[in-house]
Each structure stands twice: as structure tokens, then as C-alpha cells.
Amino acid sequence: MLTTRAHVRLLGPDDRDEFLALAAEDPVVNVFADYRARVTNLEPRGLGGERWGRFAGDRLVAGCHMGANLVPVQCTADDVTCFAEPALARVRSTATIVGPHPVVAALWQAVGERWTAPREMRWRQPHLQIDRDPDVPADPEVRQTTPADLARLYPACVAMYTEEVGVSPETAGGKDLYRARVQQLIARGWSFARFDDEGRVIFKAEVACATPYAAQVQGVYVHPDRRGEGLAVGGMAAVVALVRERIAPTVSLYVNEWNAPARAAYERVGFTETTRLSTLMF
Incomplete structure (x- = not known):
């Protein structure tokens, strides 16, 4: 070597x-x-x-x-x-x-x-974690997704990714690869969502990676028509409870410094900041 x-x-x-x-x-x-x-x-x-x-x-x-x-x-x-x-x-x-x-x-x-x-530099992103029960009740309608949910879930995943990253995951022929990634997360039991009566995804989140010690959450998304209703608070409480029960004892994520609504929601759930990360995107 x-x-x-x-x-x-x-x-x-x-x-x-x-x-x-x-x-x-x-x-x-x-x-x-x-x-x-x-x-x-x-x-x-x-x-x-x-x-x-x-x-x-x-x-x-x-x-x-x-x-x-x-x-x-x-x-x-x-x-x-x-x-x-x-x-x-x-x-x-x-x-x-x-x-x-x-x-x-x-x-x-x-x-x-x-x-x-870089096309974007995000220099001071709070890294948050929780290793106990959430401080607020979990949304009982949030559940692990199944393969039958893919057709409804996939558009929400694309929308969240595009909004967060600024580029669609389907560009440059990436659709099949990204769809396979969503299917993989569903199969692992790492995808969570709430659907409304019309079958739309109104809240979702995924586990990106996990070890015996911790699981990192990504892709937190609330449908634009339903923002401001507190869905992220109950939804993330449900994700924390489900992940700690089934995947890993500590749940973590990192969030953009400027995203005040998301940071407030995570704080209500019980997440605490442990450090600041930086992400450079190319």
C-alpha cells in the first residue's frame, strides 16, 4: 500500500x-x-x-x-x-x-x-441528535413505507431532493439510479411517511445510514400545501420513536443554519445541537 x-x-x-x-x-x-x-x-x-x-x-x-x-x-x-x-x-x-x-x-x-x-457552500450546519424518547407525541399516522407506496412516495422524494440540493436527482440520466435508491430504503425499513386521504405524501423522512450506535435521518419533507401546520413536529417524533425502537438508539441529522422552521421543529421534538458541520456541493 x-x-x-x-x-x-x-x-x-x-x-x-x-x-x-x-x-x-x-x-x-x-x-x-x-x-x-x-x-x-x-x-x-x-x-x-x-x-x-x-x-x-x-x-x-x-x-x-x-x-x-x-x-x-x-x-x-x-x-x-x-x-x-x-x-x-x-x-x-x-x-x-x-x-x-x-x-x-x-x-x-x-x-x-x-x-x-463549489456550486454551493453551507458552512455552519447544526448537527443535532437525540438518544431518548421525543418530547412531544408521535404522529400515529406516520409509518414505515412498503413497496406498494413507491409510486406515491417517489415524486415526494424527487421534490424534496430538488428543493434541498437545487438540482433534480433525475438530471443526467439519474432517474433509474435514484428510484433504485428509494426502493432500497423502503426495503430496509428506512423510509417513513404519512399519506393524506388522497394518497399524497404530506410528511416523509428516511434513514440515510445506520450503525449499532446511531442512525442519520435525511430527506425530511412536508408537502408545500401543508406547511405551517406542525406536521414536521409530530412526524419527526414518530420517526425518532420508530428508529430508536427498530434501528439504532441515537437519531441524528444536520440542518441548514438558515432553516429556522425546521430547527424549531427539531428542538420541540427534543434534538440538541452537538457541533457544526460544513457541506461543500459540486
Whole structure:
């Protein structure tokens, strides 16, 4: 495996247990990288990218997942700059950089002059989590979705993604891939929704990744015609209860700093802020 004077090298299956131990130092913030390591055993083909590590002697002290998402793991600002060269090699295949704000800022300072300019920079996104029962009653009409719900659920997923990211997931021939992703989440029991009497999705959310420690929620959406009614509060309370019962003991998510209604809803449910993340989108 490649090694440099900075003691940075590519990780592989033999490094899996040490990498999981590193991620477990903050298992909620590191849930994505932890999850990907568990399901792929750090095999590059399964990862859809590479996993790099920085070592102090023989001890792994920092890591970086580099695929469609570039995600630092337990990095200081000094650690992450050591991953600049392998990161630059992936400039055309990385869609997002996401991680704790000081770490992402340090990485961007190291690579920004040589990297494609992001189409959007979200610098201080509150990272929220809850590891107990929600503070408000759960909406009893929110449930895990089934394959029979796909035709109604998929348009809501597309609408949420487009609104949040600014680009439709169906662009550039992505429809089949995105539809398969929605089907996969349904099959895993990671998709939750409430439907109205006309069969429309009026609230939905999904689990993006999960480990024995935590599950990260994404794709929270309320139909535009029903916003302002408090559906997100009861809906997220239901998601928290269902996820903690069936998937993982801690539920996390991150939210845009400017999204005051969403932040207020999560606070009412009982989520608390633990750190600030940054997301750079390409």
C-alpha cells in the first residue's frame, strides 16, 4: 500500500477493525463513514472510492472517506491537510465534502485553489441528535413505507431532493439510479411517511445510514400545501420513536443554519445541537 512521509496511506480490509475503533470515538458524527466501513469491509470496489488513514507510528489517528462524498473522520485541521493530495486526485468524482466545520475549512484552504469551485457552500450546519424518547407525541399516522407506496412516495422524494440540493436527482440520466435508491430504503425499513386521504405524501423522512450506535435521518419533507401546520413536529417524533425502537438508539441529522422552521421543529421534538458541520456541493 502507498505510504508517504506524512504517514498517510490507503486503507484496506485489514484495517477495518482499527478504522471502526477510530469512528467509534464519535460514533454519531461519524455514522456515515462507520456504516460504509461495516457494509464494505473497506474493499475499494464496495466503497465506490477509497479510504485513507493517517498514522502516528502504527496507530491510526485520522481517516478520510473519499468517494462521491468526501468525509473526514476524527481529523484535526492538521490531519486533514495530509489528505489534500489524494483528495485532489478525486476532484472530478466528488459531489460533496461534508464534515465538522473547522476540518472542512482547513481542507478547503489546502485544495481550493486547485479544485473545481463549489456550486454551493453551507458552512455552519447544526448537527443535532437525540438518544431518548421525543418530547412531544408521535404522529400515529406516520409509518414505515412498503413497496406498494413507491409510486406515491417517489415524486415526494424527487421534490424534496430538488428543493434541498437545487438540482433534480433525475438530471443526467439519474432517474433509474435514484428510484433504485428509494426502493432500497423502503426495503430496509428506512423510509417513513404519512399519506393524506388522497394518497399524497404530506410528511416523509428516511434513514440515510445506520450503525449499532446511531442512525442519520435525511430527506425530511412536508408537502408545500401543508406547511405551517406542525406536521414536521409530530412526524419527526414518530420517526425518532420508530428508529430508536427498530434501528439504532441515537437519531441524528444536520440542518441548514438558515432553516429556522425546521430547527424549531427539531428542538420541540427534543434534538440538541452537538457541533457544526460544513457541506461543500459540486
